[in-house]
Amino acid sequence: MNLQAREFRYFLYSQAFADGLRTTVAVLLPALVGSFYGQFETGMTLSLGALCVSLTDAPGPLLNKRNGMLLCTVALFLVATLTAFARQHPVTMGLELVGAGFFFSMFNAYGPRAAAVGNAVLLIVILTMDNPLPPGGVWVHSGLIAAGGLWYFALSYFFSLALPYRPGQRVLGECIRELARYLHIKASFYDPSSDLDSGYRQLVSRQVLVHEKQDAVRDILFKTRQITQESTLEGRRLILMFVETVDLFEDITAAYYDYASLRRRFAPTGILEQIAEQIREMARHLDDIGVAVQMDRPYRADGTLEAALTRLKSAIDALPKLPSESHLVLRKILVNLRRLSGRLTELEHFFDPETIPERKSRLDHGLFVSHQPLDPKIFWSNLTPESVVFRHSLRVAFACLFGYFLTRLINYGEHSYWVLLTIAFILKPAFSLTRERNVQRIIGTLGGGLFGVAVLYFIPSREAQFVIMVLCMLGTYSFLRINYLAMVCFTTPFMLILFHFLGMPFIELAQERIFDTVLGCAIAFGTSVLLLPSWEADQLGGHLKGLLRANGNYLDLIISALEGRKVSQLSYKLARKELYVQTANLSAAFQRMLNEPRNLQRSKKHLHPFIVLQHILFSNMATLATDLLRREPRAHAPALVHSAQKALRTLEGGLERMHAEKEAVLKEVESVPGVETAPAAEDALMKEQLDYINQVCTDMDKALRQIGL
Template identity: 25%
Template structure:
């Protein structure tokens, strides 16, 4: 994509407005919390303290609108505490000549590193930089600085308290995540009717798993119908694939395939009904097609046989259990399935997340890390924008670094789309609010009231578009700072100019020092390949040793690793597609087209693991000889192939093929059984996927032999 096309698309995205609004009650609650802070503080402490308190309440409320499955009072309180600390330190530093730019650079660098924890932490940390810039204007004494920091934190505390007193849709996010999982399963079942090797989108499952990771407080209070349904969905997924796959399920053509299509269609309608019931909380209403799920076909109709019949029986039982769980009639299912395979998912209290967050940040402290590069870029841009504004001599010079801090993101698309939206929204917001000030000449109390009204609009349009939200926020800041003396018209022109300055510096800095996702696609592919290999190897190992402890749990853990790796690659590809002039990866001699073919091959490899998981033997089953050794070879071979992919050596699986030949000889000596058939079919599919991967990554120059040769060298 050319630079012109990339800028055109990001500009269009930044200025696009949706018709979606935030829940009006939640927007009203956030605005009420700001009002409860600003008016008493204005009456008691005056405009200065009122500004600090209002900014704290505003940012803490904004933090609760970020995507998170934690209790929102916790997020608001944590955001308020961070704002208080940043404000206090800023007030102390601004009184020491030359200290504030240093503090600003260090604080912005730390805020950039918070993206290692997650997007919510990164956004909230960036807002602390903005608040530091807005409320810190004149040097004050240490007690006064402490007072400003405390009232800023008070704003967050009031938001948290109001959320607890006035709960709105506490479980909406969890319901949406769980319902999306069943809706994706329904679409997956429909795709399997026409494409037996269709792929499942893992994103809803990843989101649902994060939603199911709850604190003890949430665990005790969550609705009964939400207990256990995610575990059932995880078991439905391989059952659907096992019915549809022609290698281990129903034949590719014929009456049995028609019967499999009927079962899949009925399952899709049943899962749509489950999704609707979870999303709305209404009673479950199963469709009339549900009887088609039974193993008894219509009179004289075809029947499913073998592995397909077992998978259909499992699917029917799981859907019945999901229906009973929603109806609250299956107490055993509720009590047993609430515990996920691999252990109960618990989200620790926020204070216990500090060591985890510290480790996540420490892992990013390396020059090649995208998060580290973003932190350096954010620190430099904010500091340069601040110094340029001071050099030009603007009175309200903080507006330029504020714009830069709110625009900068770790990837190209978000930075440029938000930059354009920020510039447009700020110009409109400042112009309109300044016009209101000129016409009405509001006093302190009316300005505070208009500020509360604007922040309510910002909360209400949080999901509508960043440009409109920015216009509301800019008006809020204008009215809030209108509590201070000054010429509104001159200030408006100054803010518009500083916004252009800060936004321009941010966009120019990203263009000169970018973090291209295209260059990291190879790393993401290698991680997914290694994870998919572990998933297959772990599932195969259960066939070789069914009585081993933790077999099913290890398979589930390997599946989650593979799913996360695939999701990270998918997100990187989506971001890379909108980057200008990026058609190559960092991998030697590997083009983007080769990388796309390799993604498809690794996707087929993940599907093999899915089929193996669908027919995992019980602990009382007889082990299949030779499978364990082959599983070890798959694990080792895919790990070496991932390393070869990154270092530019040839990717090949000669050792895996040799192990497969040995396994086939052992399987030929065994009596015919369903488990042997599943292993034989799955391993053949696995070899085909690895062969396709070799072809996709084949280079034109000679390379030393990869895994097989390296293994011999390591053994010597």
């Protein structure tokens, strides 16, 4: 229970709760003021505009948020006006649903924020189509919706200017906490009682989440001018802490060993359990750092990590020396743990203003974030059946049209637009996401409906009902972007209580909502299966090519370092980021494929080992790269260069077999004259590492052949 209370407290400081609280205030206030002055309809229309614009207010750079909200406000005014006239005849309304459903779903080609603008406009179409207005009231109604959007924009912009660093702090804190969970999973590999295969599945899944969090932090920190200029203490702190966490993630990932061999050799000694517990303790410290950043609180280390590492060293030294056994691998693990401890200490230093350097991070931050231009060519280039966005837009247009005419034929209840709302918001480009949201929508509606009916039946006090409604609003908007099931569970009782206040019978209302939800889910699911479906297996080839290219580019930098050339920090970190991105993309696609029909899950038993091998490959390449880049450039033995080039040729061969363009990653590099050659002993250790990398590349190539792409 204490853990649950602690997590709830952290949630109150999260970006999701901050967004939910702001949206609740923005939506609730106009309705309350309108009701107080006897203009409830006016207040509700203002609230509707605020709600639609809030969908576009995802965390991100202030400039992007401002442009998205203003664009959405203009689009809402125009489309609300058009819908008020089109609704007067079923044919014109059907035509608008097809046009709006297709056109605004195509906004997915421009990224999540543009897609949110499209969703907001579809929402206003659906909520306006059943609202009869006199000709003279159309412009007033559309103007009020736009005014509500501007009201939300003003409120959001005020908080962004008043608290410019809080979004960055919250998202960075969440990123650090996700990294702590990743490290906690890593500890299980040293625990002899845990299952290695299950551990790899958890690790791959968590790695996708870490990448998503890192991408969110980059988007906020590196695109916000006030932060990237690092002219303030807080700006420098956030940037440097994030750079340190990315390096920490690399160190965690690079710490790979043959865990099965470790368990066979050292499980009887009990030392592996001590190592696992030490890593879990580090994960707890890292989680505490993330919480402190997220809550904008000071943090002071308790100094227990160093003492624990000293005890672990003593335990390793005390192990009996056997002629057939070497403890060198345990000492390597200890060195890596000390390196991780040093990273944690660096993060702790950033809480002391006197230790934050005046210098900037010396990196061009703009190179680490993606820039999505609003170029019409992107729209036109996606108007092809091969485009996932085009197929999705067609499905949305057809499903909305079919749902609209079906509800007119059935004529069940007074809120048939709920069917279209269900269709528009659970139909996603990927079948797996549509299927997942179908299940969550039905479960959430049933559970939330039962709770809402219980509240209205057993709690007669209207004041208590109002408080519960506001809390459900807060839950709805807080979980909107992070947990769809929880959001639906809060939305259904919120809607039931709201309509009850408007004088509607809640039992019949609950029955109607459940019926409309099930009908909408059935239409959305059927459309996603029957109309130009997009299966993840069809996208795997592109993800695999991207991953092989990223591996090749990263390995090419290692070859440059082996030949004695200096590798710039910027080039290395860009190659590392690209490898993170491509690994996460493939892992996420694999997870989505597992939610698709079994007969379409192509090469599942071969793809999972490939992903595990990719994790092993990067761990070993990162270990080698960090060792090379920490030292002054010097040429190593030609045999090492040839070994690395052999691994690169294996990756390149996989690309050629997949009918990709031949990658010019294998380069002829002139020898560097007058460069000191590395010692033979060091070369022997690197030769062992490179031989293992070669073997992993060969195993990946075999798996790639079995996948059949």
